[in-house]
Amino acid sequence: MINTATSSSWAKENAQWRSSYADILPKQIDRLIIRIEKNKAKKETLSYHFESMLRVFEQGLLHPDLATHLRLINLVRALHPLPIWWGKWTEWMHVLNKTTTIAQKANQIDDQIWLELKQAEMLLSTGKGEEALAVAQKILKIARIHHKFKIEFQSEMLLFTIQRYLGHIQNPLNALEKLEKSLSEKKEHLSPNVAQKLDIEFSLKKSDILQRHGHIEKALESSQHAYQLSEKLFDKKDLKMAQVHSRLGANYWAKSEYEKSIAHYIQARRIFQLWGDQTSQIDSMGDMGLVYWSAAKYKKAEEILEKSIRMAEEVNARQWQTIQTGDLGVVSLSRGKLSRATALIEQHLSLSILTNNHTETERANSNIANVQLFLGDFEEAYQRLKRSLRSVEGKRLEIAIGVVRAKVAWALEGLGFQEDAIKYAKSALTHANKINIPSLKILTLRAISETTDNTEDRIRYAEEALEMARKHSRPLNEAGALLTLAEAKQDDALREKAIDILENIGSEDWLKAPVVFRTLRLPLLL
């Protein structure tokens, strides 16, 4: 009973326990996999146990048998992407990394590619674009060598996303066409089911890009195609359906059909919630915030964005945190809360640099310029806007081109270059007419009206902007046009109407904002 054993005899006495531990570990992994599969849809049942799962994984890595290591690959496949949903980015990245090494050593090509693909996706989500690019290129190479058509197309899509993120793609529409061609070439090598699933992925991506380039109807068509296919292949509560709903929400938002948009986002959020996918929930909440913002429900937008940013901070979802901080800055700007807007937009800029997200850096720059315009820092605003214009023109982001040109017009007018200002404002309007986006047209009409000295022109453009703003339910622009008209016509009643609107939408702070323009202006926001 009494322990007087030396270290070596003690070790000898306990050899059976070491052996039993080595035996039980593979069984623990198997039981864990069964448990995960059984409870995957019940987030609470699993998320608490993540630390214990990690311990099993770490111990499994130490196990001398290759078979146990291969079990770990199955464990990781079973668990992915739950840890990401729970915000365990760092730990999960570490696990994927270790498991990739196992797959590589055991020459498990399919597993290796799958693991690296997941790593690349995670690297992109955490703002590590360059690292993601290197991994994605590696996967593509391996997939091509081994004729893995499905994974080859998936990595092509991922490469496209990463390169776009890094600003390496000059003409995304051309790149999209190439992707479409690549998919149709690969279809003959794939089963109909796999081909259709890839088609859904591609259609969603296509819809996103088309929308960003102003092709709103075509973007919606692409999403609807994805929806029809998904309905056939997936259950209503499948995560893929949530992704499709999110995209449709974005499409209807671009069409200013806010109720439809919100309805789709709510559907998406419900499914994400059901699965416990926090990061996607954050994404769709952020989008909903933007829809409320567009519908001039600023307080609601602010509330939902604050909530989603808090969630993003909690689970370290930096990419979403970045984008939504920018969105919240814009909402604050719409409400006339200049100092809060400045703080948020500066944070947006820092986060975008931290996450290496060039598109968001440009957006932050443009929004900082927006605030600077109102504070009278025209020179600095002009420099930023010119930079922003170069960037959006280079990427052919059609909607952004119109918006930035209108803002450049204001900066030039502030600097005293009236003729140039009108030239920019008119080019913004021509652009808006060309791509036929009503909200952009309203905004550019306001820009011309505000920059011209000719009272008749001023009234004409402001009235046109007012009519369109009313028709398309854009209260901030309506108030903006009314203020311009009130000034041009010296009509206090119009001003009162504008004030009523501002009070209704929670933007009355604009009336107190320390702006420097000779007339009271409201920001040029879509």
Next chain:
Amino acid sequence: MIILEKVTPKFLETLLKKWQKGDFSAEDLATLDFSPIELKTFEQQQLSLREMLYQRIQKNLPDLLSQAVSSQNQERALHELRKLFQSAPSNAQYFSLIYFRYFALQRHTVKELAKNIGVSERTLRRYLLKGFELLSVQLKRASEKEISFFSKKKFKSHFPNLAENQAVGIEKVLAKIIGWVKEENSHYAISIEGIGGIGKTLIAKYLSEEVYKNGCFDGYAWISARQVELSPSGEITSINNFVNTLDDVVARLAQQLGQNHLAGLSTQDKLEGLKTLTRDKSLFIVIDNLETLEDVDILVPELLKLTKPSKLFFTSRKSLHHYSDLYTLRTPELSLENSRALVMGELDRCGLSLTLSDEIISDLYQITGGIPLALKLATAQFGDIPAKEIIQLLREGKESAQNMYIYIYRQAWLLLDDIGKNLLISMHNISPDGEDRDWICDLNGLNEEEFAKGLQQLKRLSLVEFAGSIERPLYRIHRLTTTFLESDILRGWEDKEV
């Protein structure tokens, strides 16, 4: 804090009417759950509630009427009231009527008031009802604000879950710190320091519970950096999912303190926001296990700015004595008396009705140095091995073994049967926060009987810790137990020869 749904216009009207008749019951306070915690007596609470309502009404009176009321000139006051009703309808009119009817030194009847402002009695009653409606809405809003800002339940949920009745020998330290907490100009930042297992977190937890119970602060926050894991070599390494940087700490503080508007701002901006908050409100903030955080020297100076009147508490293995604004308090080992209390408590817990001589207690105390964990583990073995023998062996073990703990653990291991050993090894691969029975049994292929039998043994020998709730108890092992398993039992399991 009051129960919002109870604050109906009808309830307020009845309450004020009863007060007018001098009829004030504790029931009313209970209905509202109005319990300003710093006030103890019924009378004080009654006055406090009345004062709150009075202030709310007064805030809504127009300046001229307010001045007239303060002058205590009844005629002037009634004149101002009349004038007020000659202007456009406003909420101030309704509040003024409540004031004259229920709060003025000289109370007025409905009839008098109706006559004064030139309306019928029925209209005046309608106005009063309107006033109660407004008052009820205002009270609810104010209370909602409080609740969303400093929700009781929310704060409690941040405190760590520690088993009850663990506090032996911390009374003096606790009383000392509570004294400082209550004293306004005393230490605003305190670091509770000491070696692992000495009970720093326990002190901080009891302190939090105590100040929370007494309502000493407007709000409470607890940031834990407790989560650590052991490397295979037995070293403690931090893992990344818990707070480890200034950014994380500040973000979590903002979140726990309900500062939603700071979401999305930079850490510096969040700190600015928190500085304002901690200046305006008196908050109680604990940062537990500071030594596991990445850059203490960046973190501490920033956090020290969040004091006065708020108070900040750290627990740390490493001393923070080089910060002049911070008071450091070393957690003492248990005294002989407290060691005795702990040992007796442990014997009681194990169901061992043994009598221990002063000599044995004194020897045990001397050998373990008053470290609670060592005392607990050794005492748990008293039922199986004669105490004197344990003391003797511990003394030898202390001299020969590198670590006294290893020696104690080896003894405990030998006292377990195979079921107990199997369960202990099964618990090696669980979270430091503990796991439930279902998980442990499922992953290790144990049935309920084996689990119960094994648990009984581990419990007897103090080798298992309990956390969680009654509904869902969690079981875990101490970090030192994990180290023992890894270095003494399982060492080399991964070698192919096994």
